[in-house]
Amino acid sequence: MKNSRTIAVGFMLFAMFFGAGNLIYPASLGMGAGENYLPAIIGFILTGVGLPVTAVIALSLSKNGATEIAGRVHPAFAVTFVSLIYLAIGPFFGIPRAANVAYEMGTAPLTGGLSSPILFVFSLIFFTIVFLISRNPSKLVDIIGQWLTPLLFLSIAALAAGSLFLPSSGSVAPGEKYGSTPFFSGFVEGYLTMDAIAGLAFGIIVITSIQQQGVTDQKQLTRQTIKAGAVTAIVLSLVYAAIGWVGVKMAPSGDFASGSLLLSSAAETMFGSAGTIILGLLVTLACFTTCVGLTVTCGQYFSKRIPKLNYLQVITIVTILSLGITNLGLNQIIKYSVPVLTFLYPITIVLVILAFIGKYFRHSRYVYRGAVAFTTVISLYEGLQVLEISIEPLTAFVEMLPFVTIGLAWVLPALAGGVLGAIIHVLMPSSSKRRREKYALSRSK
Known part of the structure; x- marks a missing residue:
């Protein structure tokens, strides 16, 4: 080219x-x-x-x-x-x-x-x-x-x-x-x-x-x-x-x-x-x-x-x-869109990061699921907060998380979910083997 x-x-x-x-x-x-x-x-x-x-x-x-x-x-x-x-x-x-x-x-x-x-x-x-x-x-x-x-x-x-x-x-x-x-x-x-x-x-x-x-x-x-x-x-x-x-x-x-x-x-x-x-x-x-x-x-x-x-x-x-x-009009568009973007953006970042580092854990679905699931809970909560819908049981927990004041409360949960997924991946050898075989096959095509 x-x-x-x-x-x-x-x-x-x-x-x-x-x-x-x-x-x-x-x-x-x-x-x-x-x-x-x-x-x-x-x-x-x-x-x-x-x-x-x-x-x-x-x-x-x-x-x-x-x-x-x-x-x-x-x-x-x-x-x-x-x-x-x-x-x-x-x-x-x-x-x-x-x-x-x-x-x-x-x-x-x-x-x-x-x-x-x-x-x-x-x-x-x-x-x-x-x-x-x-x-x-x-x-x-x-x-x-x-x-x-x-x-x-x-x-x-x-x-x-x-x-x-x-x-x-x-x-x-x-x-x-x-x-x-x-x-x-x-x-x-x-x-x-x-x-x-x-x-x-x-x-x-x-x-x-x-x-x-x-x-x-x-x-x-x-x-x-x-x-x-x-x-x-x-x-x-x-x-x-x-x-x-x-x-x-x-x-x-x-x-x-x-x-x-x-x-x-x-x-x-x-x-x-x-x-x-x-x-x-x-x-x-x-x-x-x-x-x-x-x-x-x-x-x-x-x-x-x-x-x-x-x-x-x-x-x-x-x-x-x-x-x-x-x-x-611009004001109405921004009003209904911000909660949706607040929900989607952290999940997007997590998926992009996992795409780059995935080769180190053979793109295990457990790691992806753990990181994305934990991130989704926090980003959904923050999206609802924008709509002024409060979920009290989660509020106290989220407020204790690092970086919450700057909109990055999802960082630690995403990391924790990924680590938990990695542990499950290691503890399930049969599933891990099938995953490795499927991964190797996809790379060979």
């Missing part, structure tokens, strides 16, 4: 990852971290870039992607969990949220504010173009990697270059959470981008794109995926660092309620009225490429899962559903 093609695939993956949230989070971090920006952004990059790219690489280690990885727990779990992931990051939340952000930051400022009729017209045009580009996934690398990504780069470069000419008032003192532990606070912020879930979906496109170049050997496929992932990681890291620096430079000039408001002010300060257009173009392109990537991945997954529906029929359903949910 030519290096130029690897770079194009890496650019495509970058564009699909880079949505509006990925634009706003680093700006907020820079604004809050101030003098402690460097350790904070390093922590952010480790999880905001490392986890998603790692998820994509994990898929290249299996023949059937996320379904195979989740299937090591149980086949029924694989179908349910993976389908929930695609629905959550696809038509039920991810796509409508991106479209709404594109409207609110890209179009609404030019049309005098938010308006339901204008949102409908915008979303109708937006999803028509998404559908047309998504119809031919084989050309996705060319369309996104070679055309849309450069436009996205130019918009980001203009914003970053303009920050060099912002008035320098010195760095502000770091906010409360970045004062004593800036690295770990940035680490958690990157984790909260939830791009690892998208990585499980986008990985299918990346692997398919590489296979279309004639790469069929499993080791070669993984090697090429790592190369493309490295391109994505480098570009994402540079972009996050540049946008975060805009936040640092703008922080002394005002008290901004969010990263989006800070970026809007920065764009206007740097370029006047043209800044609104530049930022609008940047946000719209970022959201558009993400929506295309998610539509394609949903089409590829569900057309294989439901034989009665072909790819074109699935993306038609996805775009129509996304169009309808988009018009509910």
Whole structure:
């Protein structure tokens, strides 16, 4: 596979990852971290870039992607969990949220504010173009990697270059959470981008794109995926660092309620009225490429899962559903989606980690089941907490767990469940033998 093609695939993956949230989070971090920006952004990059790219690489280690990885727990779990992931990051939340952000930051400022009729017209045009580009996934690398990504780069470069000419008032003192532990606070912020879930979906496109170049050997496929992932990681890291620096430079000039408001002010300060257009173009392109990537991945997954529906029929359903949910408005979409993502994300991380270290315990189903079961209990509890549904018997236990205040209460239970599964695996030699034989057979094919 030519290096130029690897770079194009890496650019495509970058564009699909880079949505509006990925634009706003680093700006907020820079604004809050101030003098402690460097350790904070390093922590952010480790999880905001490392986890998603790692998820994509994990898929290249299996023949059937996320379904195979989740299937090591149980086949029924694989179908349910993976389908929930695609629905959550696809038509039920991810796509409508991106479209709404594109409207609110890209179009609404030019049309005098938010308006339901204008949102409908915008979303109708937006999803028509998404559908047309998504119809031919084989050309996705060319369309996104070679055309849309450069436009996205130019918009980001203009914003970053303009920050060099912002008035320098010195760095502000770091906010409360970045004062004593800036690295770990940035680490958690990157984790909260939830791009690892998208990585499980986008990985299918990346692997398919590489296979279309004639790469069929499993080791070669993984090697090429790592190369493309490295391109994505480098570009994402540079972009996050540049946008975060805009936040640092703008922080002394005002008290901004969010990263989006800070970026809007920065764009206007740097370029006047043209800044609104530049930022609008940047946000719209970022959201558009993400929506295309998610539509394609949903089409590829569900057309294989439901034989009665072909790819074109699935993306038609996805775009129509996304169009309808988009018009509910951003606040309503976020309100019902956060509990679902709070539940899904820890399980996703555990499965990705197990995919990498599984060879050391021959991908024992007991280890997978123990780690996932314990994680599921905690993540389900936290999801219900978001809905303000309290389960009193669990509350006292969860509150004693380490990292509970930063949303990582599942870490110790996941480890405990995995260790318990490993013990069961060792104590059941006959099952372990059958598992080893099945594992060896699958690797030989």
